[in-house]
Amino acid sequence: MWQRSTTRRFLKWLFSWRTLRRALIGVAGLLTLLALFCAEENVRGKQAWENYRREAETLGKQFDLAALIPKPIPDEQNFAATPFIKSWFVRSNRTYTAVEYWNGDSYGRVGSMISSSRDKKDAGNRHFTDLVAWEMALAAPHSSDKKVTFESDKRDLASRAKAAPAVLDSLRTNEAVFAELRAASERPLSRYPVRYDLDNPFAILLPHLSNVRSVCRRLGLKACAELAADRSPEALGDVKLALFMADSLKEEPFLISCLVRVACWQSATQPVWEGLAEHAWSDAKLQELEARLQQCDFVSDAKKSLESERACGVTTMELVRKKGPAYLFDISGDASPTLADDRRSANFIGLFIPRGWYYLEEYNYCRLFDTLLGSGLDTAKKRVSPGQLAASQRELSQEFSGGGVKAILHHRIMAAMLLPALEKFVLKAAQAQTTANQAAVACALERYRLANGQFPDTLDALVPRFISPLPHDVITGEPYKYRRTADGQFVLYSIGWNEKDDGGIPGSKLFDETEGDWVWQYASQ
Numbered sequence: 047m048w049q050r051s052t053t054r055r056f057l058k059w060l061f062s063w064r065t066l067r068r069a070l071i072g073v074a075g076l077l078t079l080l081a082l083f084c085a086e087e088n089v090r091g092k093q094a095w096e097n098y099r100r101e102a103e104t105l106g107k108q109f110d111l112a113a114l115i116p117k118p119i120p121d122e123q124n125f126a127a128t129p130f131i132k133s134w135f136v137r138s139n140r141t142y143t144a145v146e147y148w149n150g151d152s153y154g155r156v157g158s159m160i161s162s163s164r165d166k167k168d169a170g171n172r173h174f175t176d177l178v179a180w181e182m183a184l185a186a187p188h189s190s191d192k193k194v195t196f197e198s199d200k201r202d203l204a205s206r207a208k209a210a211p212a213v214l215d216s217l218r219t220n221e222a223v224f225a226e227l228r229a230a231s232e233r234p235l236s237r238y239p240v241r242y243d244l245d246n247p248f249a250i251l252l253p254h255l256s257n258v259r260s261v262c263r264r265l266g267l268k269a270c271a272e273l274a275a276d277r278s279p280e281a282l283g284d285v286k287l288a289l290f291m292a293d294s295l296k297e298e299p300f301l302i303s304c305l306v307r308v309a310c311w312q313s314a315t316q317p318v319w320e321g322l323a324e325h326a327w328s329d330a331k332l333q334e335l336e337a338r339l340q341q342c343d344f345v346s347d348a349k350k351s352l353e354s355e356r357a358c359g360v361t362t363m364e365l366v367r368k369k370g371p372a373y374l375f376d377i378s379g380d381a382s383p384t385l386a387d388d389r390r391s392a393n394f395i396g397l398f399i400p401r402g403w404y405y406l407e408e409y410n411y412c413r414l415f416d417t418l419l420g421s422g423l424d425t426a427k428k429r430v431s432p433g434q435l436a437a438s439q440r441e442l443s444q445e446f447s448g449g450g451v452k453a454i455l456h457h458r459i460m461a462a463m464l465l466p467a468l469e470k471f472v473l474k475a476a477q478a479q480t481t482a483n484q485a486a487v488a489c490a491l492e493r494y495r496l497a498n499g500q501f502p503d504t505l506d507a508l509v510p511r512f513i514s515p516l517p518h519d520v521i522t523g524e525p526y527k528y529r530r531t532a533d534g535q536f537v538l539y540s541i542g543w544n545e546k547d548d549g550g551i552p553g554s555k556l557f558d559e560t561e562g563d564w565v566w567q568y569a570s571q
Contacts, residue, residue, distance in 0.1 A: 091402025152216035170552025269317035288314035299354030348475035367404035483517035
């Protein structure tokens with residue numbers, strides 16, 4: 047029965063030389079097809095990337111992150127080459143020593159206890175700093191209870207002037223630091239001692255960003271207290287130092303550096319607004335502030351930061367191509383032993399990935415980046431278009447629709463991982479540029495008032511004696527909307543992110559994204 051069984055006949059056929067030869071021929075053919083497919087994909091991918099890169103570089107685009115890193119600066123010319131700033135990069139007990147310094151001063155001790163619930167009811171307008179609340183918090187017994195808050199409704203000049211000495215006295219512990227930074231700001235250039243690890247761009251540590259933010263917050267509070275105490279010369283010096291600190295980040299090739307710079311500018315312009323609201327600035331000081339405010343170009347700086355972000359993404363993908371897919375686990379910073387199997391699996395899968403697919407990932411990443419970067423951001427005219435940005439985001443969402451399978455088949459995995467939220471970033475740049483522009487126009491309006499006893503009927507009356515050129519709305523490209531009010535003040539506004547003129551009525555916050563205008567006016571105290 048075994049001699050006549052079907053199983054025996056099948057096994058005899060299966061292991062016959064003829065069957066094995068046919069199987070070997072089939073496997074060889076399949077391997078040949080796979081080799082041809084990989085070769086074709088390698089050529090196709092590399093050619094697509096190299097053609098794109100060659101054409102892009104002729105247009106001035108930069109994909110080499112190393113070329114974007116700030117060049118070394120001699121210490122005698124470098125603002126950041128001071129003992130205090132160098133201490134920001136020193137670690138102690140797994141943290142940076144400067145963190146302990148900021149947490150231990152008066153601002154760090156009570157800053158989180160200052161409430162702004164009353165301001166939030168009218169968050170579309172600026173408000174005077176609640177110096178009375180700061181005075182109360184500073185006088186209260188030290189407590190680790192973070193739920194304790196202080197707030198007052200006394201924003202009039204007399205109340206703020208009475209509270210100012212206590213605030214200024216609490217900041218005296220920082221005076222040596224401010225003096226060191228003020229002296230260093232006489233140097234023309236700035237480069238922080240960042241260790242640029244190009245083998246892992248995502249591991250580059252930037253401890254100075256939080257420190258710059260801490261300095262600017264304290265300088266902003268100090269300037270507001272000095273204005274209330276009728277010490278405008280000192281206030282001007284602190285505003286200028288805060289603006290210098292913010293701009294010391296200008297050349298860094300990181301989106302986060304640009305965002306911190308924007309936040310620092312907002313802190314520095316608060317005392318500018320308060321001084322204008324109280325008519326505390328002289329004409330000479332106003333001219334100095336106006337000239338400084340007109341120097342900024344956040345739209346161009348935002349585009350430069352985005353181009354650096356693109357170069358960072360390209361560098362990362364080139365490292366993935368050279369080191370294998372497991373490199374994605376390395377840049378995550380997770381050293382967990384449980385990832386060892388995942389890394390081995392990723393590298394095993396990488397053996398079967400044509401190298402051309404890595405090039406296609408780079409190509410698609412840059413192509414989609416260009417879709418975002420090329421729309422809604424006009425550096426020549428210092429304008430942004432919220433509508434175009436929103437349309438580009440919708441187009442990008444369609445590119446990524448279909449889930450992970452489509453992203454793999456169309457080589458857009460890295461693009462989905464690394465493309466930034468461009469619309470939000472450009473919004474921040476537009477807010478900063480609007481703040482600088484409106485503050486400069488407000489300085490010119492105050493200079494006109496000092497010369498003529500009242501604000502002008504139109505902004506055209508400011509040109510050229512009080513300001514030139516007249517800044518335009520970063521959204522529309524037209525002059526800002528302006529009108530005098532019955533109480534002798536004025537309303538100056540941009541139509542805002544909704545691209546709709548709401549008549550100078552602000553939204554639910556100062557720079558609302560969905561409703562209302564972006565308004566500069568002097569609220570009642």
